[in-house]
Amino acid sequence: MEDKIINLIVIDDSFDSEEKIISTLRTTGYTARSTRVEDDEDLLEAVHSQVPDLVIYFEGMQLISLSQTIECLKKDKKTENCRVISVSKNEDVNQIKAMRAGAVDATSFLDISHLMLIIAREHQSLTNAKKISKLQKAYNDIDKRCDSLLDSSRDAIAYIHEGMHIYSNRSYLEMFGIEASDDLEGIPVLDMVAVNGRDSFKTFLRSYTKNYEGTQKLETTLHKPNDEEFQGEMEFSPAQIDGEPCIQIIIRKEDASNEELERQLKMLSQQDQLTGLFNRQYCIEKLEATIADCETEKYTAAFMEIHIDNFEEIKNEVGTIPADQYIIAAANTLKEVTAEDNMLARYTDDSFAIIAKGYNRDNIETYAASFQKAIEQLETKIGDSNINTTVSVGIALIDKDSPEYNEILARSEKAIVTANKNGRNQVVTYIPEKGELTRHEVDSQFKVQLTNALKGDKFILHYQPIVSLHGDTDERYEVFVRLESNNGGAEELIMPQDFLPAAERIGMAIAIDRWVLDRTIRDHVIRKSQGKNTRYFIKLSASSIKDDTLIDWLNYQIKEHDIPDNTLNFEVKETVAVTNLKKAKTLSHQLKSINCGFILDDFGAGTNPFQLLDHIHTDYIRLERGLMENLSENSHNQDTIKRIANQAAELGKFTIAQQVPDATSLSILWGMGVNFIQGYFLQEPLPTMEYDFTEMSG
Numbered sequence: 001m002e003d004k005i006i007n008l009i010v011i012d013d014s015f016d017s018e019e020k021i022i023s024t025l026r027t028t029g030y031t032a033r034s035t036r037v038e039d040d041e042d043l044l045e046a047v048h049s050q051v052p053d054l055v056i057y058f059e060g061m062q063l064i065s066l067s068q069t070i071e072c073l074k075k076d077k078k079t080e081n082c083r084v085i086s087v088s089k090n091e092d093v094n095q096i097k098a099m100r101a102g103a104v105d106a107t108s109f110l111d112i113s114h115l116m117l118i119i120a121r122e123h124q125s126l127t128n129a130k131k132i133s134k135l136q137k138a139y140n141d142i143d144k145r146c147d148s149l150l151d152s153s154r155d156a157i158a159y160i161h162e163g164m165h166i167y168s169n170r171s172y173l174e175m176f177g178i179e180a181s182d183d184l185e186g187i188p189v190l191d192m193v194a195v196n197g198r199d200s201f202k203t204f205l206r207s208y209t210k211n212y213e214g215t216q217k218l219e220t221t222l223h224k225p226n227d228e229e230f231q232g233e234m235e236f237s238p239a240q241i242d243g244e245p246c247i248q249i250i251i252r253k254e255d256a257s258n259e260e261l262e263r264q265l266k267m268l269s270q271q272d273q274l275t276g277l278f279n280r281q282y283c284i285e286k287l288e289a290t291i292a293d294c295e296t297e298k299y300t301a302a303f304m305e306i307h308i309d310n311f312e313e314i315k316n317e318v319g320t321i322p323a324d325q326y327i328i329a330a331a332n333t334l335k336e337v338t339a340e341d342n343m344l345a346r347y348t349d350d351s352f353a354i355i356a357k358g359y360n361r362d363n364i365e366t367y368a369a370s371f372q373k374a375i376e377q378l379e380t381k382i383g384d385s386n387i388n389t390t391v392s393v394g395i396a397l398i399d400k401d402s403p404e405y406n407e408i409l410a411r412s413e414k415a416i417v418t419a420n421k422n423g424r425n426q427v428v429t430y431i432p433e434k435g436e437l438t439r440h441e442v443d444s445q446f447k448v449q450l451t452n453a454l455k456g457d458k459f460i461l462h463y464q465p466i467v468s469l470h471g472d473t474d475e476r477y478e479v480f481v482r483l484e485s486n487n488g489g490a491e492e493l494i495m496p497q498d499f500l501p502a503a504e505r506i507g508m509a510i511a512i513d514r515w516v517l518d519r520t521i522r523d524h525v526i527r528k529s530q531g532k533n534t535r536y537f538i539k540l541s542a543s544s545i546k547d548d549t550l551i552d553w554l555n556y557q558i559k560e561h562d563i564p565d566n567t568l569n570f571e572v573k574e575t576v577a578v579t580n581l582k583k584a585k586t587l588s589h590q591l592k593s594i595n596c597g598f599i600l601d602d603f604g605a606g607t608n609p610f611q612l613l614d615h616i617h618t619d620y621i622r623l624e625r626g627l628m629e630n631l632s633e634n635s636h637n638q639d640t641i642k643r644i645a646n647q648a649a650e651l652g653k654f655t656i657a658q659q660v661p662d663a664t665s666l667s668i669l670w671g672m673g674v675n676f677i678q679g680y681f682l683q684e685p686l687p688t689m690e691y692d693f694t695e696m697s698g
Contacts, residue, residue: 002231004029004030004031004034005030005031005032006025006030006031006032006033006053006054006119006123007033007034007050007051007053007054008021008022008032008033008034008052008053008054008055008056009033009034009035009036009037009043009046009047009052009054009055010034010036010037010055010056010058010220011036011037011038011043011055011056011057011058011061011064011069012036012038012056012058012061013037013058013061013062014058017038017058017087017089017109018034019598020112021056021112021115022034022550024112025116025119026118028116028120028539031432031696032125033050035049035050035052038061038063038064039063039064040064040068040069040072042064043064043069043072043073044072044075044655047072047073047076047078047079049292050133051078051079051082052079052082053083053123053126054082054083054084054085054119054123054126055069055073055082055084055085055089056084056085056087056115056119057069057085057086058087058088058089058109059086059087059088059089060088060089060115060250066084066086066098066101066102067101068082070084070101070102070103077432079656081100083104083122083125083126084102084103084104085103085104085105085106085107085109085118085119086098086101086105086106086107086119087106087107087109087115088106088107088108088109089108089109089110090108090110091108092108093106093107093108094106104118104122105118105122106321106586108437116593122165126355131572140624142513145278147176155171155249155251155252156169156171156174156175156250156251156252157169157171157172157240157248157249158172158184158189158248158249158251158318159241159246159247159248160246160247160249161218161241161244161245161246161247161250161485162209163188163189163205163209164185164186164187164188164189165184165185165186165187165188165189166185166241166246167181167185167241168184168185168442170183172184172251174249176192176222176224176225177224177225177226177228178186178225189222189249190202190205192222192223193220193221193222193223194220194221194222194223194229195223196221197220197221198222201218201220201532204218204496205642208236208247209247212361214237214238215235215236215237216235216236216237217233217234217235217236218233219231219232219233219234219236220232220234222689227391229331229566232251232252233251233252234249234250234251235246235249235250235251235252235540236249237250240619244511255272269281270282270575272345272346273345273640274324274327274328274525274636275327275328275331275346276331276431276583277335277344277345277346277352278343278344278345278346279345279346280345280346280347280348280353280626281573281575281602281624282345282575283343283345283347283355283404284405284409285575286343286355287303287355287405287409288404288405288426288568288579290303290355290357290398291398291402291404291405291408292489293439294398294399294400294402295400296400297400297401299357299358299395299598300358300359300360300398300399301352301355301356301357301358301359301397301398301399302355302356302359302364302395302396302397302398303306303354303355303358303392303395303396303398303408303409303411303412304354304355304356304364304367304368304371304394304395304412305347305351305352305353305354305393305394305395305412305413305415305416306334306347306351306352306353306354306368306371306375306391306392306393307350307351307391307392307393307394307416307419307420308330308350308351308375308389308391309389309390309391309392309420309424310389310424311323311349311389314326314387314389317385318383318387320384320387320633320634320636321636322382322383322385322387324636325380325382326380326382326387327346327349329378329445330352330375330378331344331352333348333374333375334352334354334371334374334375334476336374337370337371337374338354339356339367340358341358342355342356342357342638343355348629349629349630349634351416353412354371357461360397360399360698361397361429364395364397364429365395365427365429368393368395368427369427371391371393372393372425372427374390374391375389375390375391376388376390376425377495390424390425391425391426392414392416392419392420392424392425392426392428393415393416393419393426393427393428394413394414394415394416394417394418394419394428394430394431395412395415395427395428395429396408396411396412396429396430397429397430402589402590403442404442404501404505405500405501406497406498407442410477411430411432412430413458414430415428415429415430416428431455439488443505443506445640446502446503446505446506446509447502447566449483449485449499450483450499450502450503450506450508453483453484453510454508454511454512454515456482457464458484458514459481459482459483459484459512459515459519460479460481460482460483460484460493460687461478461479461480461482461516461519461520461523462479462480462685462686462687463477463478463480463685463688463689464477464478464480464678464683464684464685464686465477465678465682465683465689465691465693466478466537466656466676466677466678467677467678467682467691467693468675468676468693469666469669469670469674469675469676470670470675472675473693473694474533474535474693475532475533475534475535475689475691475693476534476535476536476676476693477534477536477537477689477691478536478537478538478539478571478678478685479520479536479537479538479539480496481496481497481500481512481515481516482494482495482496483496490662500512500541502509503539503541504542507543509541509543509544510541510543510544510547511544512541513539513540513541513543513544514544514553515555516538516539517538517554517568518557519524520536520538521557521561521563521568523689524536524561524563524567525561527689530634533567534567535566535567535568535597536567536568536569537569537570537571537597537620538568538569538570538571538598539570539571539601540570540571540572542576542579542580545572545576545577545580545583545584545587546580546583548626550587551587551590551591554568554591554594554596555594557597558594558595565595566595566596566597566619567596568596568597569596569597569598569599569620570587570591570596570597570598570599571599571600571601571622572584572587572598572599572600572601573600573601573602574601574602574603574604574609574612574624575602577600577612577616578612581615583618584616585615585616588616588617588618589617592617597619597620598616598617598618598619598620599618599619599620599621599622599656600612600613600616600618600620600621600622601622602622602623602624602625603622603623603624603639603644604621604624604627604640605623606645609644610647610651613651613653616652619653619654620653620654620656620676621648621653621654621655621656622646622656622658623641623655623656623657623658623674625658625659626659626678627640627641627657627662628658628659628660628665631661631664631665631667631668631669632664632665636682638668638672641657641669641672641674642672642673645675646673649673654675654676655673655674655675655676656675656676656677656678657669657674657676657677657678657679658678658681658682659678659680660677660678660679660682661679661680661681662681663681663684665681666681
C-alpha cells in the first residue's frame with residue numbers, strides 16, 4: 001500500500017480543484033495527502049513540513065507564477081528535483097512553454113483523466129527513482145565492503161584485464177615487494193613470472209582468456225622486481241570490475257608454513273577476547289594434561305579458582321562496560337603475581353583460574369594469599385567511580401591419586417561455595433574424603449563398565465530439539481548418549497561428561513561414537529517409514545576425527561539405508577578442530593562430498609575464530625556456551641554474538657545458540673540474526689522425538 005500513497009501540493013486559489021483531484025485519485029486506488037497553497041510563503045511553509053511527491057500548479061495564479069514555483073522549489077536541496085505538473089482550467093494548454101519553465105508536463109483540467117495518467121506516470125517514475133537510488137547505495141556499500149575485504153585479505157589478490165594489472169591488494173604488493181598499487185597498474189602480469197616460465201604462462205593465459213572456464217590453477221616460478229624468485233600457485237577465476245570482464249588471480253606461496261598457520265590458529269583459539277588471558281576451554285585442556293603429569297608423579301599441582309567477591313554489585317553500580325574495564329585491570333594485576341611456569345586464565349565472567357605447578361597442601365594457601373593481597377591493593381578509577389574489592393579462592397589439589405578434570409573442577413567449585421559462605425576474602429582448600437576414587441581407579445572402573453555396555457547395549461540416546469528462530473519448521477535434533485547404570489538395584493543414567501573423558505583416555509571413544517551413529521541411523525529408518533524427515537546433529541570425539549575408516553563406513557550406511565542429503569550432521573569442538581587442523585579439514589570436506597553436514601561446536605571462544613573457516617568447510621557454527629551467561633545484561637556477550645552472527649551470515653553459515661535460558665534471551669538472539677536455538681528452556685534432552693517444530697513458525 002505504501003507505493004500507492006501520494007503527497008501532493010496543489011497551488012490554486014480554489015478548494016474545488018484540490019477536492020476533485022483527491023477524490024478522483026482515491027477512486028483509482030491511491031491514498032492522496034494534499035496541501036493547498038496560494039503564494040510563495042505558503043509553498044515554503046508546506047515544503048518545510050512535508051516534502052511533496054508532486055506539485056500541481058494551476059495556471060493563472062496571481063500571487064505566484066509557474067517559474068516562481070520552480071525557483072522556490074530549487075532553493076531547498078530536498079525539493080530541487082521535485083516534479084511539477086502545469087494545469088490549465090480551460091482548453092488553452094501550452095505544453096512547450098510550461099516544460100521550458102521547468103514543469104514535467106502540462107494538461108487541461110477539463111480532461112481530468114489525462115491529469116490522472118500524468119500523476120500515475122510521474123509517481124511511478126518517482127518510485128522507480130527511489131528504488132534505483134536505494135539499490136545504488138546498497139551496491140556502493142557492497143562495493144566498499146568488497147574492497148575492504150580484498151584489502152584486508154591475507155591472500156595475494158590481483159585483477160587483470162588484457163594481461164595488465166588493474167587492481168592489486170596489500171598482500172599482493174607485499175608478496176612482490178612493491179610499495180603502492182599505482183606502481184603496478186598497467187604493468188603486465190607476465191612481468192611477475194620468471195623468464196623460463198613465461199612461454200607456458202602466455203599459452204595458459206591466452207587459453208583461459210578465450211574460454212573463461214571456471215577456476216583454474218597454474219604452478220609456476222614467480223619473479224620480484226629485485227630479481228628474487230619463488231615458487232607459487234596462481235588461481236585464476238572470471239570476475240568483473242565496473243561491469244567489464246576481467247580475471248581474478250590469487251597467488252599462494254608453495255612454501256607457506258602449515259605448521260605456522262596451525263600455531264597461529266591455536267593461539268587465537270586459546271585467548272579470552274576481553275582480557276587476552278587464556279580462556280576457559282584451554283584452561284581445561286591444560287588441566288587435563290596437568291592431571292596426567294601428576295598421575296606419573298612428575299610433580300604435584302593445584303587448581304585455584306579466584307572469584308571476585310561482589311562483582312554483581314560492582315556491575316549494577318557502575319554498568320557493564322566499566323565493570324569489564326575492572327576485569328581487565330584485575331587480569332593484569334593477577335598476571336604480575338602468577339609464577340612463570342603457572343597458567344592464568346579467565347574462567348567465568350567474574351572469576352579467574354590458575355593451574356599452579358609444584359604446589360601442595362603445605363604451600364598453596366600462602367600462594368593464594370598473594371593473589372588476594374594484590375587484588376585488595378588494586379584501586380581502579382573508571383569514570384567517576386573508584387572500584388576496590390576482594391577475592392575468595394577455592395583450591396583443588398592435584399597429585400598421583402587425583403580423579404579426572406570434571407571432579408577437580410567440582411572440588412574447586414565446592415571450595416568456592418564454602419568460601420562464600422564464610423564471607424569475603426576467604427581461602428578454602430578442598431580435602432578429599434576417604435573413599436573418593438583416583439583417576440586411575442575411575443578409568444579402570446569405566447573400562448569394565450563401558451565394555452559391558454557396548455556388549456550388552458546399555459547405552460541409550462536422548463534428543464534435544466534445535467529450533468529455528470525464523471520460521472524453518474524442519475525437524476532438527478542434537479543426539480546425546482547416556483550410559484545406563486544399575487547402582488545397587490536402582491536404575492540411573494550416567495551423563496556423557498562423566499564417562500566420555502575416561503573413554504577417550506582408555507581408547508574406547510571411537511567405539512562409542514560408532515554405536516551412537518549406528519543407533520541414530522536405526523532411529524532414522526523408523527522415523528522415515530513414518531513419513532518424518534529429521535536431521536540429526538551428532539558429536540564426534542577427537543579420536544573419531546582421526547578414524548580413517550569413518551567416511552567409508554558412513555558412505556556405505558547412507559547408500560544402504562537411502563539416507564537423504566544433510567540428514568547426518570557432525571559436530572566437532574572448535575578447540576579439537578584447531579588441535580587436529582589437518583584431520584578436521586580433511587574430514588569436513590569428505591563429509592561434504594557425501595552430503596553430510598559439519599558443525600563447529602563451542603565457536604567463538606578464541607580471539608579470531610573465523611580464521612578457522614578459511615580451512616574447514618562448515619555448515620553450522622554453534623556459539624560457545626559461555627556467551628549465554630547473563631545475556632540480557634552482558635553487553636560484551638551481546639556484541640560478540642551479533643558480530644559472529646553477521647559474519648556467519650555473510651559467509652552463508654547458520655548459527656546455533658545453545659543453552660538458551662529464557663524467553664528474554666530468545667528475543668535478543670532473534671534480533672541479532674541467530675538462526676537456531678536450543679536449551680532446557682525449550683526442552684531438555686529426552687529419549688523420544690516429539691517436539692512440535694511449528695510452535696515458533698509464526
